[in-house]
Amino acid sequence: xxxxxxxxxxxxxxxxxxxxxxxxxxxxxxxxxxxxxxxxxxxxxxxxxxxxxxxxxxxxxxxxxxxxxxxxxxxxxxxxxxxxxxxxxxxxxxxxxxxxxxxxxxxxxxxxxxxxxxxx
Amino acid sequence: xxxxxxxxxxxxxxxxxxxxxxxxxxxxxxxxxxxxxxxxxxxxxxxxxxxxxxxxxxxxxxxxxxxxxxxxxxxxxxxxxxxxxxxxxxxxxxxxxxxxxxxxxxxxxxxxx
Numbered sequence: 549x550x551x552x553x554x555x556x557x558x559x560x561x562x563x564x565x566x567x568x569x570x571x572x573x574x575x576x577x578x579x580x581x582x583x584x585x586x587x588x589x590x591x592x593x594x595x596x597x598x599x600x601x602x603x604x605x606x607x608x609x610x611x612x613x614x615x616x617x618x619x620x621x622x623x624x625x626x627x628x629x630x631x632x633x634x635x636x637x638x639x640x641x642x643x644x645x646x647x648x649x650x651x652x653x654x655x656x657x658x659x660x661x662x663x664x665x666x667x668x
Numbered sequence: 669x670x671x672x673x674x675x676x677x678x679x680x681x682x683x684x685x686x687x688x689x690x691x692x693x694x695x696x697x698x699x700x701x702x703x704x705x706x707x708x709x710x711x712x713x714x715x716x717x718x719x720x721x722x723x724x725x726x727x728x729x730x731x732x733x734x735x736x737x738x739x740x741x742x743x744x745x746x747x748x749x750x751x752x753x754x755x756x757x758x759x760x761x762x763x764x765x766x767x768x769x770x771x772x773x774x775x776x777x778x779x780x781x
Contacts, residue, residue, distance in 0.1 A: 554711075580767060582767070582769075589676065589773070590773060591672075591674075591756065591771040591772055591773045591774060592712070592756070592758075592769075592771045593771075594768065594769065597767065597768075639709075641711050641712070643711075645767060656702075656714055656717060657714075658714065659704075659711035659712045659713070659714075660711050661710050661711045662709070662711045664709065
């Protein structure tokens, strides 16, 4: 259980275009989903936290108008990179936290497989 | 000083060796500690989590937390080539509902047959 999927797994786009990445919790409901970015040989950096039905909370330094997040349902969150530029090329990973807890911890985040974005 | 420090490696060991992976942290508010395994070009997979100081064992893996020293470790016994991956420590403060994770950079582990 606790499977998170992402689509697409990789995308190449031209500079100036927008790219949408989907994150789905397949076998559980997630009240909270998180979006991370990971550059090569770097740690995962939290970009934003999204709660179902409300606006996302962005981390300091992350442009909310550039990285649009929509958490439309308990199983789907989307990240749209608007007007992408080469410096936005990165590995984008989402995670989901189970509503009401899971196992003993109740706080575990389950990660998707990631989406590799390359902006030409 | 970064909040979480982790040696990036690579750490190369022969099959069957005991592996020790470590992280240090500076934020005393961290109360929730996790270890993730990440294969190349994949998302992280949760291995273990703990809230308290001391040891927690799960199969070949043992997580150790020393809050007084702000030091956590992951031990892997009888390491296998399939354990070759990057291991990320992560931690979160209680005040965030344990949701705001701060990750180390990850240690790349290579287990040779």
